[in-house]
Amino acid sequence: MSKITPVKVIIDTNVLYAGLYSSNGASHLILRAVEKKQIKPILSISLLFEYEDVMKRKKTILNLSPSEMDSLLDHLCRLSEHHRVYFLWRPFLSDPKDDHILELAVSSGTEKIVTHNTKDFKGAASFGIQAVTPQQLLEDIA
Numbered sequence: 001m002s003k004i005t006p007v008k009v010i011i012d013t014n015v016l017y018a019g020l021y022s023s024n025g026a027s028h029l030i031l032r033a034v035e036k037k038q039i040k041p042i043l044s045i046s047l048l049f050e051y052e053d054v055m056k057r058k059k060t061i062l063n064l065s066p067s068e069m070d071s072l073l074d075h076l077c078r079l080s081e082h083h084r085v086y087f088l089w090r091p092f093l094s095d096p097k098d099d100h101i102l103e104l105a106v107s108s109g110t111e112k113i114v115t116h117n118t119k120d121f122k123g124a125a126s127f128g129i130q131a132v133t134p135q136q137l138l139e140d141i142a
Contacts (some may be wrong), residue, residue: 006040007082007141010047010105012071012098012115013054015134020055020062022133030072030114034079038141043080044104048073080136105129112137 011030033039055062055069064072083109085100092106093099098120105113108129113121113129116138121131132140 004038004043006036006037006110007112007137008040008110009112009114009137010042010101010108012101012117013047014116015114016051017054017058017062017104018116020064021058025104026138027116029138030134035136037079038063039137041076041080042104042108042110043077043082044085046075046085046100046108047104050100051076065073067071079106093120093123095138102129104126126135 011034015030016029018025019029019031022028032040034041044062051110052069053074055073056066057065059066059069083104093102095117098117101113102124104110104120106126106129111129113124113131114134115121115131116133118131118133121129124131
């Protein structure tokens with residue numbers, strides 16, 4: 001029996017939020033695929049802090065206690081591959097808040113960023129990186 005290698009991707013914060021907000025839809029299926037080890041998230045400290053910030057700002061909507069958020073982030077960290085970014089190309093993308101995600105993709109050699117805002121990553125292809133929607137990623141790994 002051969003072991004299937006998980007697809008390495010960077011999960012944009014909007015996908016994490018959407019997947020936690022609703023159990024219907026592709027974003028939630030992405031999170032389930034992470035749990036099943038079909039997808040290996042790539043994580044940096046700055047991306048983890050961004051996840052935490054959004055979750056805490058949206059805690060009422062997400063209906064998560066602080067300890068549940070911490071547990072969820074800890075679990076995500078255990079399932080992820082961690083990378084440090086030693087170089088910066090800012091500004092490069094149209095939304096400077098997304099530059100750290102592109103830098104993580106380049107630094108880690110990750111070829112896909114899963115996001116609901118693919119247009120925000122215009123230019124990522126020049127680094128060999130593809131921005132895909134959750135639905136596109138699910139189709140790719142099916």
